[in-house]
Amino acid sequence: MVPVTDKVNVALGERTYPIYIGSGLLGSSDIYRQHIPSSQVMVVSNETVAPLYLRQLTDALEGFRIESVILPDGEQYKTLEVWNQIFTQLLSKKYNRQCTIIALGGGVVGDMAGFAAATYQRGVHFIQAPTTLLAQVDSSVGGKTGVNHALGKNMIGAFYQPRCVVVDIATLASLDQRQLSAGLAEVIKYGLINDADFFSWLEEHMEALLARDGSALAYAVDRSCRNKAKVVAADEKESGQRALLNLGHTFGHAIETGMGYGQWLHGEAVAVGMCMAADMSRRLGWLERDVQTRIMALIRKAGLPVEPPAGIDYKQFLSLMGVDKKVMDGRLRLVLLKAIGSSLVTEDFDQTELNNTLNGYSGKLD
């Protein structure tokens, strides 16, 4: 039996579920046996992750009937068309309503497999086994699932909670540096929106995280999951405070959509989006200039970009943000900052400063 280092509960009444965090957990038969109610298991993975970890997972699933579907790797494949491959496999193997889908991979695999679990025969069991930092600290927790549309990211989807999340820290050893940094963007986000102490801890431990120090990574994943679980438990369907988790995402989604999915990693776009949110907050007089500098310094230190790509102009930005889910009845809502660890969702801001941020933003302080 593989020891579980840590367990965080996402408290959602009858849909409450645990996040298991530890090294080597992918191989933990005990966890799967607790959470898989019938014999049929379908593993959804991608062509990068499957060669590394599929065998370890299927060995731990001995005794179940296991099939798998291997998707192409990348955000540009998070489409209805690729998603349909999961159903084709489920149906050709005659899988029924009692089957369990396991997502083995990063955020794209988790979002697509989760949305397939939400909708196959109107809903089957689902387990997340995230293998990227971004998926471990963010996308695998909270039940957001979906695919992209050519006109907007994550526009087609469902809220669908997994039976459990299995976070194996050991998988981070194989993650490439760019993906690791992208995950750190979401880690930094938790510090910014709600947890100033964590932000300070990150400033002190960024080198250790980038060097993949096991205990530093475990601590960062645990604290991020606890932050996320608390917010999700209070507001599962994002009618209120959950929207704070979108810090940097409205700007970031515009970058991702405008550049074409797959050019920028989600975490990279969010990193720039957080810098833009900080810039706009400073222009509104809500954030001190030296705090903005400190935020950008940590994001840069994490190996992340702090400036948007040159290819998107101000009008295109506004148009791309107009179809973001955070827009209510035509008014743009943004997550902005009052300080490190203090954020708010608002549509009450001076549009001029938004335009200035979009137009004049260059990553430098002007």
Add this chain to the structure above:
Amino acid sequence: MVPVTDKVNVALGERTYPIYIGSGLLGSSDIYRQHIPSSQVMVVSNETVAPLYLRQLTDALEGFRIESVILPDGEQYKTLEVWNQIFTQLLSKKYNRQCTIIALGGGVVGDMAGFAAATYQRGVHFIQAPTTLLAQVDSSVGGKTGVNHALGKNMIGAFYQPRCVVVDIATLASLDQRQLSAGLAEVIKYGLINDADFFSWLEEHMEALLARDGSALAYAVDRSCRNKAKVVAADEKESGQRALLNLGHTFGHAIETGMGYGQWLHGEAVAVGMCMAADMSRRLGWLERDVQTRIMALIRKAGLPVEPPAGIDYKQFLSLMGVDKKVMDGRLRLVLLKAIGSSLVTEDFDQTELNNTLNGYSGKLD
């Protein structure tokens, strides 16, 4: 103000909603105003229904921002690809999470529009305005939404309840005779599974229904909706008795899938499926031969087929039934009959008699 003849509640706790039944209700502004919470309304219809009723609906929606998307007509278009047209329209019109989708049409439109409402930005408001008898008595009530996959009918979908259902009996005047008969299959089903008095009433009033007598149709719709609402309220997600509503559907889906969607109407396939369920029940010794005769007589009187198409043999039937959602862990569950008004869901039957029904079934009593 258009008077509402009747109102049936579907009791589902905080998701409780009314079915309004009456003549001319499509034009009732009052109903829409009660159930649409924001300005953006997207009407999903098809190329047959839109020319007949879209104008009447949009006139009643004066004051709202109205856009529409017109889909091709027919079960063969109930695909992910056609479904995606709804999102393209929502996104290009920059519709937000507070928008309302109205399904104006038959079962295919309702299923696709409802599934789009369930998943657009992870869920927006939804109203059903069914214009076929089948949609009015069955598919618009109960929250089953979805699309077909090449390997199985309704295999991708969600349970998603509407805000209300607006049943305008006047729309049945324009329905072609084949569609009217198809709807009567589901009406007869309610009598068979649970309501012997209604079955007898149908035997007496079938001519009136086929002649589109307004009060006969209103009564049949009302009684069908009450039957369905009761079952759905008791078992929203089909963990138990809701499965009774699938009488004839496992056989029927096999016919629809085997023949290619769009060749047989859903109601026609269900009609034959009910005859097959009756045949098998009789072979098992559960149903009297004269009762089987009586069932087939009513179905025939409704203008419906009682024999499966020649093109599907017994092995193909079994294979097609094997991917039906009603299969639990490899065992086939069927809805069978003990009498008119008395049905059961069971996987406990002699497989030989199933084979005999599939193999020897000819619509005649052998």
